[in-house]
Amino acid sequence: MFSRKLTMSIVAGVAAIAVAGCSSGVVSATSSSASPTASASPTASSSPAASSSSGGGGSNARSGPAAGGSSGTVDSVSTSGFTITTSAGQKVTVDETSSTTYEKGTASISASAITAGEPVLVLGTVNSTTITATQVTVQPAGSEESAASTAAGVVPFQKGAPATSKTVGQIPADYTQGSGTLASGTTANKATEAALAAYPGGVVDRVVELGSGQYEVHYIGVNWPHHIFVSQDFKVIGAND
Numbered sequence: 001m002f003s004r005k006l007t008m009s010i011v012a013g014v015a016a017i018a019v020a021g022c023s024s025g026v027v028s029a030t031s032s033s034a035s036p037t038a039s040a041s042p043t044a045s046s047s048p049a050a051s052s053s054s055g056g057g058g059s060n061a062r063s064g065p066a067a068g069g070s071s072g073t074v075d076s077v078s079t080s081g082f083t084i085t086t087s088a089g090q091k092v093t094v095d096e097t098s099s100t101t102y103e104k105g106t107a108s109i110s111a112s113a114i115t116a117g118e119p120v121l122v123l124g125t126v127n128s129t130t131i132t133a134t135q136v137t138v139q140p141a142g143s144e145e146s147a148a149s150t151a152a153g154v155v156p157f158q159k160g161a162p163a164t165s166k167t168v169g170q171i172p173a174d175y176t177q178g179s180g181t182l183a184s185g186t187t188a189n190k191a192t193e194a195a196l197a198a199y200p201g202g203v204v205d206r207v208v209e210l211g212s213g214q215y216e217v218h219y220i221g222v223n224w225p226h227h228i229f230v231s232q233d234f235k236v237i238g239a240n241d
Helices: 002-032 143-150 185-198
Strands: 066-077 081-085 091-095 101-104 119-127 130-138 167-169 203-209 215-220 222-224 227-230 236-240
Touching: 066 091, 066 130, 066 185, 091 119, 119 185, 119 203, 185 203, 185 215, 185 227, 185 236
Parallel strands: 091 130, 101 130
Antiparallel strands: 066 081, 066 119, 066 203, 081 091, 119 130, 167 236, 203 215, 215 227, 227 236
16 A cells, blocks of 8 residues: 555656646747847848748848838729839838828829829838838829839849849948847938938838948848848948848
């Protein structure tokens, strides 16, 4: 009898240790899955996600949605927004809200003016290739195609194709991937517009202000460039992969 009780006690002790071990493993796994900080994310953000559709690149590793935008031609319109295709073939979903504003030139227009075939510039909060629009601007006819023809070597995204390694212009001396502070509001909008005018075809998914006062505009949906550099007066000064 004593031997049976001793055996049962040993078995129970082993089971308790096993359960404790499993529990600590769950806690450890949960802790390691915490969201990365904004400063830690850009190191793995050079190329579009492999799971993207054939229409173009997709999301990049980063901390979350940020100010940015894109430009392209409206494909389709729904009650909640519309879709566009950029000059490099990237598909972008645009979600509208009650606070979204609409412009054509310097004039305010209504949401109903956004129709298929219209070239538009969209600014807002970007999450991968979806933009929650704060401002939609109808651009002059042919502006996207004209810009695309004079862009400094934008390489459209092709699934499986290696990223292009190239640097043009001036790269700020204080720039390192992951440095700087996320920009928002008018500052982010101006930097985004400057980058899209010089390198149309992709999606700006964040703007970072560097210590020098210059800006790094992060670009996805194309194989090159992935980083566009903008001066304090919002002029594009360089780009790299």
